[in-house]
Amino acid sequence: MAQVKNKQVLLKHYVSGFPKESDLNIVDSTINLKLPEGSNDTVLVKNLYLSCDPYMRTLMSDPKASINPRAYVPQSPLTGYGVSKVVESGHKDYKEGDIVWGITNWEEYSLIPAAQIHFKIEHTDVPLSYYTGILGMxxxxxxxxxxxxxxxxxxxxxxxxxxxxxxxxxxxxxxxxxxxxxxxxxxxxxxxxxxxxxxxxxxxxxxxxxxxxxxxxxxxxxxxxxxxxxxxxxxxxxxxxxxxxxxxxxxxxxxxxxxxxDYYHLYGKFLEFVLPHIREGKVVYVEDIAEGLEKGPEALVGIFSGKNVGKQVLVVARE
Amino acid sequence: MAQVKNKQVLLKHYVSGFPKESDLNIVDSTINLKLPEGSNDTVLVKNLYLSCDPYMRTLMSDPKASINPRAYVPQSPLTGYGVSKVVESGHKDYKEGDIVWGITNWEEYSLIPAAQIHFKIEHTDVPLSYYTGILGMxxxxxxxxxxxxxxxxxxxxxxxxxxxxxxxxxxxxxxxxxxxxxxxxxxxxxxxxxxxxxxxxxxxxxxxxxxxxxxxxxxxxxxxxxxxxxxxxxxxxxxxxxxxxxxxxxxxxxxxxxxxxDYYHLYGKFLEFVLPHIREGKVVYVEDIAEGLEKGPEALVGIFSGKNVGKQVLVVARE
Structure with missing residues (x-):
């Protein structure tokens, strides 16, 4: 299988104060579109929609000076919630073509532990991007x-x-x-x-x-x-x-x-409650869509100055 | 029945910052030791032990500038928790000689609404002053x-x-x-x-x-x-x-x-739990006793600078 280009959004360095676009880097990396030998419990995914969430700011700070003991690794891709399509699966619960949501990396393709997948998406009559927002975390x-x-x-x-x-x-x-x-x-x-x-x-x-x-x-x-x-x-x-x-x-x-x-065990109950509201137009939901990974830094930085109107989503690919 | 002397501790004026003894006044008032005609739901008590509690500081501030919407009335006696003996009762639940605890005034004798009495004291094999502390609020x-x-x-x-x-x-x-x-x-x-x-x-x-x-x-x-x-x-x-x-x-x-x-409905359960511990010496309880109403200002002010060792009690009378 071919080595392909894999665009990524990296954290350049730890941030203090408001994040700036220049705190992030866009780089062209490559990835082999094949699971490495013996990759049990690992899944290769194509990322479709990434979520811009306020908590991500706490991961950009030097963990020694932060309220969050976890942090991004400088020079590595950001991580965050996203909707992805399974390219190849080393885990029995997932197979090629499955659409899933959970924690993935800010790049085109990611090799992620299956444990980072939160849920397989069963209801696809609503926009898949909704699983970064109203139907997601x-x-x-x-x-x-x-x-x-x-x-x-x-x-x-x-x-x-x-x-x-x-x-x-x-x-x-x-x-x-x-x-x-x-x-x-x-x-x-x-x-x-x-x-x-x-x-x-x-x-x-x-x-x-x-x-x-x-x-x-x-x-x-x-x-x-x-x-x-x-x-x-x-x-x-x-x-x-x-x-x-x-x-x-x-x-x-x-x-x-x-x-x-602590509440994901209620996700099924939540979907039963909210999906009919969406289908019947009883819940109004607005997305602010940025197109392409290269718009990632602008989209993410924007949520901290209130630039977005509605949920800020970053489209990596539409399928 | 005779008009008798009734020593009182008054709030001189609203307090800001640490309270001082000079923010309080001791005055000699008089009281008729007889319930006024038609005093239903009112009880005349002789105060025995008064409790010095931190929350009393919040009642000394001008309510307009305080976290507590209630406040003492300047030139009136302080109020607080105390153990008292019923002199005459206008309420069916209490009779002469009963020992009670609840909210009373900082004075020798008080005419109080029966609703301010929290509980009639049934267990008198322990010191009555304990009902201002370990057995009280x-x-x-x-x-x-x-x-x-x-x-x-x-x-x-x-x-x-x-x-x-x-x-x-x-x-x-x-x-x-x-x-x-x-x-x-x-x-x-x-x-x-x-x-x-x-x-x-x-x-x-x-x-x-x-x-x-x-x-x-x-x-x-x-x-x-x-x-x-x-x-x-x-x-x-x-x-x-x-x-x-x-x-x-x-x-x-x-x-x-x-x-x-909000928890006084559990008071019976609490007594069942704590009284045996006291009787068997399994709970250590220390009181800091001030003798006489005229020691009230010193005793109360002292708890805010940590002068007391153990529960600060003010003895008005021992029976």
Whole structure:
């Protein structure tokens, strides 16, 4: 089998502060499109869609100075969630032609441990790219955080931070009752009081820092704060201090960190719930599509300044 | 019935920063030792033991600038937990001579709503003053935080902050494995790493600020942090910022505010558990006794600078 060209996106060096396109490198490598001898539990895949996710920023920092003990290896391809097609399989659960999603590398073809594959994709009547977003890790995170960790009940007041880049989009297209741009608010406490005169029952925390501080002043009795990320803090050398934590005592608030990996056993239940909503157009989903691996650095860097509108996807190949 | 002298401890004015003895006033008032006509649901009590508790500091601040929406009324007696003897009762559940504990006023005799009485004291073979501490609100708080909110299991690593004033006492008398003085630690993170090489499963949070920040770096997977107070923050005009909250994501930590009032339905179960331990000498309990209402300001102010050794109790009368 032929040695073929394999374009890759590498981390040039550890990053501090906001990442720049120049922190990443695009290189032409080569790969043999054949599983090496004795490659049990390894799968050769062609990458189709890659996901740009905020958590990737935490992997770009020097692990000695990071909240995340894991990190990318400088001069190696980034890793991340993606949708891929199996070219050759050394694992009994997968065969050539299967479409899968899980952790892969930012390159055209990847040799990955089968354990990095999260799920084989069974429902292909929806766009495959959705498995990087609403049907993949981010969708499952929202589902687990909202229903399992947050235990949100009908009628409760919910505040979601880092919901998306554009306020107009949130209100007019996604159907939120209200939306604000937290970066432009002078007095977030007053704004929250206006929008939530009765207080907030569930705060889906993705931001941290000043937003969390203002929310803590506005939580309702027995409120819940599922936390799966704190994007406002990822680019700071010195994180902002949260000063209002004492409020969780009087309001008996539960702040619960979680990672989606602990909830993947519910993925089947999640698909049963969300697929009909998508098919019937009851869930609005917007993607921001960048075409080609060479657009990877721009697409990834863009999510930290809110350039994307909707889920940022990078197309490597369409089949 | 005679009008009698009724010594009181009043809040002179709202306090900012550390409270001083001069923020409180001792005055001689008078009271008629007879229930007023038609005083249903009111009880006249003689106060025996008053409890000095950290939360009382939050009631001394101007409520407009405080984390606690409730506050003491300047020129009125302080309120707090205490053990009292019923002089005359306007409520069917209580009768003359009953010993009760609950919220009373810092004075010799008080006319209080029966709803402020938490429990009638049935077990009097232990010192009555214990019902301001180990058998009262603080003991019940420890029990609820440890077993209910923290869900602590045998074999887990537990860190308790603001456990008491004296390190030697904690190790030699109370039986803790190790103890540190958080005010003297230069690098609390390193100290915690040394004492908890495997990390902390349950952190009983009473302190907040820098201590919480260091603990967040040392929590174990699925760790729990019951929070019932943050004493280090009560005297600060500007609370310290907590910067390491993002760590609760990777470790899936649960930070849960609670107040003991939500757990009083377990008080009977708690007494069944703790009374035998006290009678058999299996729980070591130390009280720091101040004699007489006029010692109230000194005793109360002292707990914020760690002057007390063990539970600070103020004796108003011994029967």
């Amino acid at each position: 981010p969708g499952m995170t929202a589902y687990a955080g909202f229903f399992e960790v947050g235990a949100t009940k009908k009628g409760e007041n919910v505040f979601v931070s880092a919901a998306s880049g554009a306020v107009d989009l949130l209100k007019n297209k996604f159907g939120y009752d209200e939306a604000i741009n937290y970066k432009e608010e002078q007095d977030l406490n007053a704004t929250l009081k206006r929008h939530f005169p009765e207080g907030i029952d569930v705060y889906f925390e993705n931001v941290g820092g000043k937003t969390l501080d203002a929310v803590l002043l506005n939580m309702r009795l027995q409120g819940r704060i599922p936390v799966c990320g704190m994007i406002s803090q990822y680019n700071l050398t010195q994180p902002e201090g949260v000063t209002n934590l004492a409020h969780i005592v009087y309001k008996r608030v539960r702040l619960q960190g979680f990672i989606v990996a | 603080p003991g019940m708080t420890a029990y609820a935080g440890f077993f209910e909110v923290g869900a602590t299991k045998k074999g887990e690593n537990v860190f308790v902050s603001a456990a008491s004033g004296a390190v030697d006492l904690l190790k030699n008398k109370f039986g803790y494995d190790e103890a540190i003085n958080y005010k003297e630690e230069q690098d609390l993170n390193a100290t915690l790493k040394r004492h908890f090489p495997e990390g902390i499963d349950v952190y009983f949070e009473n302190v907040g600020g820098k201590t919480l920040d260091a603990v967040l770096l040392n929590m174990r997977l699925q760790g729990r942090i019951p929070v019932c107070g943050m004493i280090s923050q009560y005297n600060l005009t500007q609370p310290e910022g907590v910067t390491n909250l993002a760590h609760i994501v990777y470790k899936r930590v649960r930070l849960q505010g609670f107040i003991v009032a």
